[in-house]
Amino acid sequence: MASSIRIALQKSGRLSEDSYQLFKACGIRFDYGTGKLKSVSSNFPAEFLFLRDDDIPGYVEDGVADLGIVGENVAVETGRQVTTVHKLGFSKCRLSIAIPRGDAYNGIGDLQGKNIATSYPNLLGNYLAGEGVQAHIHEISGSVEIAPSIGLAEAVCDIVSSGSTLMSNGLKEVETIFRSEAVMIAHASLSAEKQALLDQLLFRINAVQAAKN
Ligand code: PRT
Ligand code: ZN
Incomplete structure (x- = not known):
């Protein structure tokens, strides 16, 4: 089976809309705001989980999700062993x-x-x-x-x-x-396939951020 990456986003709150817009700007489509807890992208090998922000670092630490978006305040407060891979510049x-x-x-x-x-x-x-x-x-x-x-x-x-x-x-x-600002966090040891997908994603995010500045 081809590899896919699992990304945890806040279900409904201050991070939700900007998180969704970031993926949209990266050209990654998925259903959002439908009340569902899970959505598979139609054009990128990613599956999205919609959760309470406080639960996201734990899911990423455990590897239930590979990536997540949370405020640095939550990432640090929970004390979970995750890697901060990118600062996203919103929810400051x-x-x-x-x-x-x-x-x-x-x-x-x-x-x-x-x-x-x-x-x-x-x-x-x-x-x-x-x-x-x-x-x-x-x-x-x-x-x-x-x-x-x-x-x-x-x-x-x-x-x-x-x-x-x-x-x-x-x-x-x-x-x-x-x-604090919103950050992307990652599981501490991603497989080579998942790391390659994360690299693709970060390449697109950097391009979106560069175009904004
Ligand atoms: O339901 P869930 O647990 O997922 O969400 P939540 O209610 O815990 O979080 P949410 O959606 O309120 O915030 C998510 C993240 O947004 C936070 O962890 C911060 O990183 C970031 N953020 C940015 C903020 C604010 N701005 C903010 N203003 N989080 C909270 N606030 C609250 C603050 O707690 C206070 O009550 O807004 C009030 C202060 O705002 P001002 O503008 O009046 O100063
Ligand atoms: Zn919360």
């Missing part, structure tokens, strides 16, 4: 620490002993350890920005893009701990 954002607008801030040392709510305990924990700050990390899976106003935490660490969510929740950004 940053992971930042924010505190109530009216609170004084003189530097990272002010967070010593504080409660910080986040969905990124590993990225935050590593950053604080590197700064020599001990804080209590409260892992919550969503609506992180309301944590200070309901008394759950004195600070938050969350994804910021325009900054308007922080502002509308009465918070100000005090530290940027990580900068």
Whole structure:
């Protein structure tokens, strides 16, 4: 049987449309947005899986998918053993620490002993350890920005893009701990056939990116 490559994309979210448009610009056709969890390309030896972004690094580590597109924030937070093969230039954002607008801030040392709510305990924990700050990390899976106003935490660490969510929740950004964009990740040891397909794909992606600049 001829080799084919399996690519995991976010089913529905901020990465989905740009991921699809990237493959479209590369001339790779597949059904997208039909509610199906799987789609086979009609003109490239690839099969697409549509998943929650958080699950993609694990699928790629296990080799259930050969490639995937996720935010670097998710790729790093999950700690899975995958190879980042290409930066894609979309879904740019940053992971930042924010505190109530009216609170004084003189530097990272002010967070010593504080409660910080986040969905990124590993990225935050590593950053604080590197700064020599001990804080209590409260892992919550969503609506992180309301944590200070309901008394759950004195600070938050969350994804910021325009900054308007922080502002509308009465918070100000005090530290940027990580900068992220969408990346293509790959299984750590692809077969020679799959590596050749990845090389073809990266050749097309580079051409698309060069044409844009
Ligand atoms: O359902 P699934 O688990 O697949 O999706 P998800 O809800 O976990 O992720 P999704 O679709 O929200 O985001 C996917 C990826 O997009 C993230 O992992 C980031 O790499 C990237 N990205 C880019 C963002 C943002 N911009 C962003 N603004 N992810 C989240 N946000 C959220 C943020 O959490 C905050 O609530 O938007 C709000 C802040 O936006 P501003 O513009 O108000 O600052
Ligand atoms: Zn997610």
